[in-house]
Amino acid sequence: MKDRTLIKDLKSCINQIVTVKGFVSTVRDQKQMQFLVLSDLTGKVQLLHMKSGTTNDPIGSLISSLTTESSVVITGKVIEAPNVKLGGLEIKIDSIQVCNMAESPLPITADSSLDKQIDWRQISLRRPENQLIFLVQTTMEQAMREYWAQNGFIEIHSPKLMGTASESGAELFKVPYFNNWTAYLAQSPQFYKQMAMASGFDKVFEIAPVFRANPSFTSRHDTEFTSVDMEISWIDSHEDVMQLEEEWIAYSLDIIAKKHGNEIKEVFGIDVVVPTIPFPRITLEDARKVLNSQGHEISHKADLDPQGERMLSEHIKERYGHEFVFATDYPASVRSFYHMRYKNAPEVTKSFDLLWKGLEITTGAQREHRVDKLMAQAEEHGFGLKPLEHYFNFFRYGCPPHGGCGVGLTRLLMVLLNRPNVREVTFLYRGPNRLTP
Numbered sequence: 001m002k003d004r005t006l007i008k009d010l011k012s013c014i015n016q017i018v019t020v021k022g023f024v025s026t027v028r029d030q031k032q033m034q035f036l037v038l039s040d041l042t043g044k045v046q047l048l049h050m051k052s053g054t055t056n057d058p059i060g061s062l063i064s065s066l067t068t069e070s071s072v073v074i075t076g077k078v079i080e081a082p083n084v085k086l087g088g089l090e091i092k093i094d095s096i097q098v099c100n101m102a103e104s105p106l107p108i109t110a111d112s113s114l115d116k117q118i119d120w121r122q123i124s125l126r127r128p129e130n131q132l133i134f135l136v137q138t139t140m141e142q143a144m145r146e147y148w149a150q151n152g153f154i155e156i157h158s159p160k161l162m163g164t165a166s167e168s169g170a171e172l173f174k175v176p177y178f179n180n181w182t183a184y185l186a187q188s189p190q191f192y193k194q195m196a197m198a199s200g201f202d203k204v205f206e207i208a209p210v211f212r213a214n215p216s217f218t219s220r221h222d223t224e225f226t227s228v229d230m231e232i233s234w235i236d237s238h239e240d241v242m243q244l245e246e247e248w249i250a251y252s253l254d255i256i257a258k259k260h261g262n263e264i265k266e267v268f269g270i271d272v273v274v275p276t277i278p279f280p281r282i283t284l285e286d287a288r289k290v291l292n293s294q295g296h297e298i299s300h301k302a303d304l305d306p307q308g309e310r311m312l313s314e315h316i317k318e319r320y321g322h323e324f325v326f327a328t329d330y331p332a333s334v335r336s337f338y339h340m341r342y343k344n345a346p347e348v349t350k351s352f353d354l355l356w357k358g359l360e361i362t363t364g365a366q367r368e369h370r371v372d373k374l375m376a377q378a379e380e381h382g383f384g385l386k387p388l389e390h391y392f393n394f395f396r397y398g399c400p401p402h403g404g405c406g407v408g409l410t411r412l413l414m415v416l417l418n419r420p421n422v423r424e425v426t427f428l429y430r431g432p433n434r435l436t437p
Helices: 007-013 058-065 114-119 128-150 190-198 238-268 284-293 306-320 371-380 386-393 409-416
Strands: 017-029 033-040 043-050 071-080 089-100 174-176 182-185 203-211 224-233 281-283 324-328 345-349 351-356 359-366 402-408
Touching: 007 017, 007 033, 007 043, 007 089, 017 043, 017 058, 017 089, 033 058, 033 071, 043 058, 058 089, 128 203, 128 238, 128 409, 190 203, 190 224, 190 402, 224 238, 224 409, 238 324, 238 351, 238 359, 238 402, 281 284, 284 306, 284 324, 306 324, 306 351, 306 359, 359 409, 371 386, 402 409
Parallel strands: 043 089, 281 324
Antiparallel strands: 017 033, 017 071, 033 043, 071 089, 174 182, 203 224, 224 402, 324 351, 351 359, 359 402
């Protein structure tokens, strides 16, 4: 690797011999010269070979045989070429090594359907716009971790094989286990985040896969995705969790804007807006009134539907100039049994959803930390107590007031980059009809 020069660094190598490594984007075979365009993760460069005019021209013959997307190693001299659009330079070829000749024709083109692109993901991911998505994802996760490190969080790795449901009895993948047991793939690290609070960890986070047996074919659902979770202790209400999340998001977007803002604008045509804090907040009851005044009655009375989410976000954007809004205080009937309820309004939970540009990206709440109330609320939701006994034990020997939230990483990327489908921002998508590649 020491002898490799990345394409982005070629401007500092004029009149030097370099070795570049990448994929063949195009080949132009003319009468007296041949041109290649080579791409790597950092950009594209044009390379030039002057034909010898004889039959003894091994480099020329090899270039003539190259197929698009073949992987090659090329050594040559970097020369200034002001008329070349790709950086105003090109490489005069001295030698070529073919590492892997791509079969021809390619199985996909830029116009192929999204499903076809995913079938051949290793090829479609070579496109600069797709590679940018995952460079942004990397920066996003690094920024998140910076925030957590600066604020005293502990990272946990919770098990993904569970003996009981972590959210509800539905949407579970069952797995045969030893001794004729049945295990379940984790829908969430929720129970174990709460155990960490009972363990005195104070603040924890996890970035890990979760699994939902949800037979949904929408643009924002998948059966396996990366969940970003946080939980904090000694809170007074869900307001503390919302303050944490808005600071964390603003911190992360600021770093993304500084590192990738120009390229995101160039490739996707959008500005990365670093939000001001605090984010606007609105109770679900007030949100319903806003939507009713606009002629939209929420079809699911206890929750926002997708159209309602979009309309509410437009209302907040128009009124406050803000892309984010917390919708708070959801009915207990549509929230998990472990969400804390208001003392004077037990039908309402201390919970929230965070909407960004019209899409829900987060669910969060203050959790119920008193075992007697937890058990009563579980029974109210139709859960048997015996399967949850290990969970209830977390709270029998002292547990602080706590709360947290979970964020879908692909939804964050989807909204940030204005992509229409989570499939586009997922390295390898999993859905009801897809288990490959």
